[in-house]
Amino acid sequence: xxxxxxxxxLRDYRRASIGWLxxxxxxxAIYAGSWAQxxxxxxxxxxxxxxxxxxxxxxxxxxxxxxGANYLQGTIYSIFVPLLLIMAAAMFGARAIAGPEDAxxxxxxxxNPISRRQFVLQRFVALTGVLVVLGLVPWLLVSLFNASLxxxxxxxxxxxxxxxxxxxxxxxxxxxxxxxxVVGRRSVVLATTGAIAAGTYVLRVVGDLVGGLGFLRWLSPxxxxxxxxxxxxxxDVAYLIVLMLIPAAMLAxxxxxxERRDVST
Amino acid sequence: xxxxxxxxxxxxxxxxxRGLEDVDLSVAPGEVFxxxxxxxxxxxxxxxxxxxxIRPTRGRVSVLGENPRTGVAARRRxxxxxxxxxxxxxxxxRDLLTFFADARGGVPARRIQDxxxxxxxxxxxxxxxxxxxxxxxxxxxxxxMHEPELLxxxxxxxxxxxxxxxxxxxxxxxxxxxxxxxxxxxHVLAEVQQAADRVGIVRAGRLVAVEKVESLGxxxxxxxxxxxxxxxxxxDFVDLRGVSDVHVEGTVLRCTVxxxxxxxxxxxxxxxxxxxxxxxxxxxxxxxxxxYDNEESSRVA
Ligand SMILES: Nc1ncnc2c1ncn2[C@@H]1O[C@H](COP(=O)(O)OP(=O)(O)OP(=O)(O)O)[C@@H](O)[C@H]1O
Ligand SMILES: [Mg+2]
Numbered sequence: 001x002x003x004x005x006x007x008x009x010l011r012d013y014r015r016a017s018i019g020w021l022x023x024x025x026x027x028x029a030i031y032a033g034s035w036a037q038x039x040x041x042x043x044x045x046x047x048x049x050x051x052x053x054x055x056x057x058x059x060x061x062x063x064x065x066x067x068g069a070n071y072l073q074g075t076i077y078s079i080f081v082p083l084l085l086i087m088a089a090a091m092f093g094a095r096a097i098a099g100p101e102d103a104x105x106x107x108x109x110x111x112n113p114i115s116r117r118q119f120v121l122q123r124f125v126a127l128t129g130v131l132v133v134l135g136l137v138p139w140l141l142v143s144l145f146n147a148s149l150x151x152x153x154x155x156x157x158x159x160x161x162x163x164x165x166x167x168x169x170x171x172x173x174x175x176x177x178x179x180x181x182v183v184g185r186r187s188v189v190l191a192t193t194g195a196i197a198a199g200t201y202v203l204r205v206v207g208d209l210v211g212g213l214g215f216l217r218w219l220s221p222x223x224x225x226x227x228x229x230x231x232x233x234x235x236d237v238a239y240l241i242v243l244m245l246i247p248a249a250m251l252a253x254x255x256x257x258x259e260r261r262d263v264s265t
Numbered sequence: 266x267x268x269x270x271x272x273x274x275x276x277x278x279x280x281x282x283r284g285l286e287d288v289d290l291s292v293a294p295g296e297v298f299x300x301x302x303x304x305x306x307x308x309x310x311x312x313x314x315x316x317x318x319i320r321p322t323r324g325r326v327s328v329l330g331e332n333p334r335t336g337v338a339a340r341r342r343x344x345x346x347x348x349x350x351x352x353x354x355x356x357x358x359r360d361l362l363t364f365f366a367d368a369r370g371g372v373p374a375r376r377i378q379d380x381x382x383x384x385x386x387x388x389x390x391x392x393x394x395x396x397x398x399x400x401x402x403x404x405x406x407x408x409x410m411h412e413p414e415l416l417x418x419x420x421x422x423x424x425x426x427x428x429x430x431x432x433x434x435x436x437x438x439x440x441x442x443x444x445x446x447x448x449x450x451x452h453v454l455a456e457v458q459q460a461a462d463r464v465g466i467v468r469a470g471r472l473v474a475v476e477k478v479e480s481l482g483x484x485x486x487x488x489x490x491x492x493x494x495x496x497x498x499x500x501d502f503v504d505l506r507g508v509s510d511v512h513v514e515g516t517v518l519r520c521t522v523x524x525x526x527x528x529x530x531x532x533x534x535x536x537x538x539x540x541x542x543x544x545x546x547x548x549x550x551x552x553x554x555x556x557y558d559n560e561e562s563s564r565v566a
Contacts, residue, residue, distance in 0.1 A: 004364055004367035004368040005364075005368065007364070007367070008360075008364040011356075011360065012353075012354050012356070015355070099353065100353055103351055103352075103353040104347075104349060104351040105351045105352055105353050106318075107313070107316070107318050107345075107347055108345075108347055108350075108351075108352075108404075108407075110316070110317075110318060111316055111340060111343065111345035112340060112365065112368040112369060113337050113338055113339075113340040113341040113368065113369060113370070114337070114368055115337040118337075262318065262319040262320060263318045263319065265309070265313070265318075265349065
C-alpha cells in the first residue's frame with residue numbers, strides 16, 4: 001500500500017495530470033502523425049525548416065526533415081515537448097510545498113505523524129509518478145508512429161530519447177521542490193524554476209555554438225539529454241546517470257533544507 | 266506525573282519582531298488549559314512551537330515527553346486545530362478525513378461518521394463549497410477523530426454558531442472525562458471558564474498569569490453606568506463595598522464593581538434610576554486585577 005501522503009497527492013494532482021496528459025498526447029500525435037507528408041515529399045522535407053534562420057535552427061537542434069530522426073528531434077524532442085513537460089513538472093513541484101504553504105494549509109498536514117523528510121520524499125514520489133505517466137506518452141506515441149509510418153528510427157533510440165525527456169522533467173520538478181524547501185511561495189518557485197530552465201537551456205546553446213565556451217554546456221542538464229544525440233546514437237548511459245544524479249542531489253538538498261526551516265503562516 | 270506540555274524560557278522572535286518571550290508553562294495530564302490573550306499576544310506562536318511548525322529562538326519545550334522537533338510519532342497522539350483554518354483543492358470532506366485517518370494509523374469509519382452526525386456535517390460535499398462555520402467543523406472532526414491524548418486547539422469556536430459552540434464545549438468536557446488533555450486558546454474568558462481547569466493569560470508575548478478557574482469565578486469586575494432622573498453626588502457611592510473608580514457627571518454615575526452588586530443596588534434605590542448598564546466583566550481587568558492584587562497581598566504578607 002502507498003503511504004498516505006502519496007495517495008492524497010496523487011488524488012490532488014489527478015485533474016491537472018489529465019489535462020497535461022491530453023495536451024501532450026495531442027501535441028505528440030499531431031506532429032508525429034504529420035511525418036507522412038514529409039516522407040512522401042522529400043523536397044518539402046529538405047526545405048521545411050529553411051524559413052528558420054540557421055542560427056536559430058542550430059540553437060534549437062533543428063535540422064531539415066529529411067530523416068525520421070531529424071523530424072522527431074526538430075518537432076518533438078528538441079524544444080516543444082520538453083517545454084510542456086518542464087512546465088507540468090514545475091507546477092506539480094510548486095504544489096508540493098509552496099502550494100499548501102501559500103494556501104496556509106501546510107500546518108494541517110504537518111501536524112500529522114509525517115516528518116518533514118517524509119513529507120518531501122512522499123511529495124517527490126507522487127510528483128515523479130505523475131511525470132512518469134506523462135513521460136510515457138511521447139515514448140508510446142512516437143514508438144507507434146515510428147513503426148506505423150516507417151520513420152526508420154531504431155526503437156531503442158526512441159526509448160533513449162524519451163527516457164532523457166522524462167528525466168529532464170524530473171530534474172525541473174525536483175528543482176521546484178528544492179526551491180520550495182527554501183521559500184514557500186508558489187510565485188517565487190515558478191519564477192525561479194522557469195528562469196533556471198531557460199538559463200540552462202541557453203547555456204547549452206551557447207556552449208555548443210560559441211567556440212571557447214564549450215565548457216558551459218556541461219553545466220546544463222539539457223546537454224545530458226540531447227548532447228549524446230539519442231535519436232541517432234541511442235542510449236548514453238553516462239549522460240542518463242548524470243540526469244538521475246541531478247534530481248537526487250536536489251532532493252537531498254530539499255529534505256535537509258525543509259527540515260531546518262520554519263513553516264510560515 | 267510528568268507534564269504533557271512543558272516549556273521553559275520559550276522564546277520566539279520573527280526576525281527582530283517578538284512573537285513570544287520567556288514563557289514557562291506546564292500542563293498536567295488530563296487538564297483542560299485555557300490560553301487567553303488579545304490579538305497578537307503570542308497564542309498562535311506558542312501553539313506553532315508546540316507542533317514544530319516553527320523553532321524556538323531560545324528555550325525548550327516538550328510535548329508528550331518528546332521534543333517536537335524529533336517526536337514525530339508522538340503527533341499520532343495529538344489533535345490539532347489551526348487558528349486560521351484553510352483548505353485547498355476540490356477535495357471531498359470524506360477524502361480529506363480519510364487522509365488524516367490513514368496518516369495517523371487508522372480511525373474507524375464509524376467514528377468519523379458519528380462525529381459528522383454530531384456536527385451535522387455532510388461528508389460528501391467538497392470542502393470549498395462549505396460555509397466558514399462548516400469548514401470549522403471539518404477542522405474539529407479531524408482534531409478529535411483519533412481520540413488523541415492531547416488536543417491543541419487554536420481559537421476552536423471561531424465561526425461556530427452558539428449551538429455548535431455548546432456542542433464543542435460538550436466535546437471538551439467529554440474529552441476531559443475521558444482523561445484527554447486539552448490546550449485551547451481563546452479571546453473569550455467566558456468560553457474558557459466553562460471548560461477549563463486553569464487559565465493562562467498572554468500579553469505582548471509574555472505569560473503574565475496562570476490561575477485556577479474556580480478562584481476566578483467568584484470574582485468578577487464589572488463596569489457599571491447608572492443614569493438618574495436628578496443629579497447625584499459621588500460621596501453617596503465612594504464608600505460602598507466593592508465599589509471603586511467612582512465618577513459622577515451630573516445625573517450619570519460610572520464606577521467599577523468588584524464582586525457582589527448588592528451594596529451598590531441598595532444605594533441606588535435611594536434615587537430614581539432611569540437606566541442601568543452593566544458591562545461584561547473585562548477579561549484582562551478581572552484577570553490581571555486578581556493577579557496583581559494577589560501578588561501585592563503576598564508581598565505584604
Ligand atoms: N510569521 C510572522 N512573521 C512576523 N511576525 C509574526 C509572524 N507571526 C506572528 N508574528 C507576530 O508575533 C506576535 C504574536 O502573534 P500570534 O499570531 O502568536 O498572536 P495571537 O495571540 O495568536 O493573536 P490572534 O488572537 O490575533 O490570533 C504578533 O505581534 C505578530 O505580529
Ligand atoms: Mg492566533
